[in-house]
Amino acid sequence: MTESTPGNILVINGPNLNLLGTREPEIYGKETLSDIEAKCRKHAANLDMSVTFRQSNAEGEIVDWIHEARTTARAIIINAGAYTHTSVALMDALLAVGLPVIEVHLSNIFKREEFRHHSYISPAAVGVICGFGSRGYLLALDALADIIEK
């Protein structure tokens, strides 16, 4: 399956997620982002889907990827990292493209500092998965397999 096949899902990872594995492992676990990418690719293939897996620390670059998804993806999974709590631009981009979006967080953001309880991504999302570590990405793929089929 290629990135242009109908079941392609764009998986976006925001700032600091490139440091997974060494970044606050007591919160985010010991898996690297490459480990998570490999799990997503395998799981997507089992669901007859494919993933385009990306990470950026730059907000504008993520906005550009969301725009591109209009012609290259059926849906978006996004862990926007700290931009979750700050970025009107990401919310606007997600609303503009109108694709099904699932918001994922490794940690349970509602168990943490109050500033993490608000998300600018959620108004653009079908649903939110948080607190399940990397399994959240796989749960999001499961949900999208159903959503896309309908």
Ligand code: DQA
């Ligand atoms: C995160 C939660 C955010 O609050 C934080 O800024 C991150 C990671 C998570 O996956 O748990 O960078 O999105």
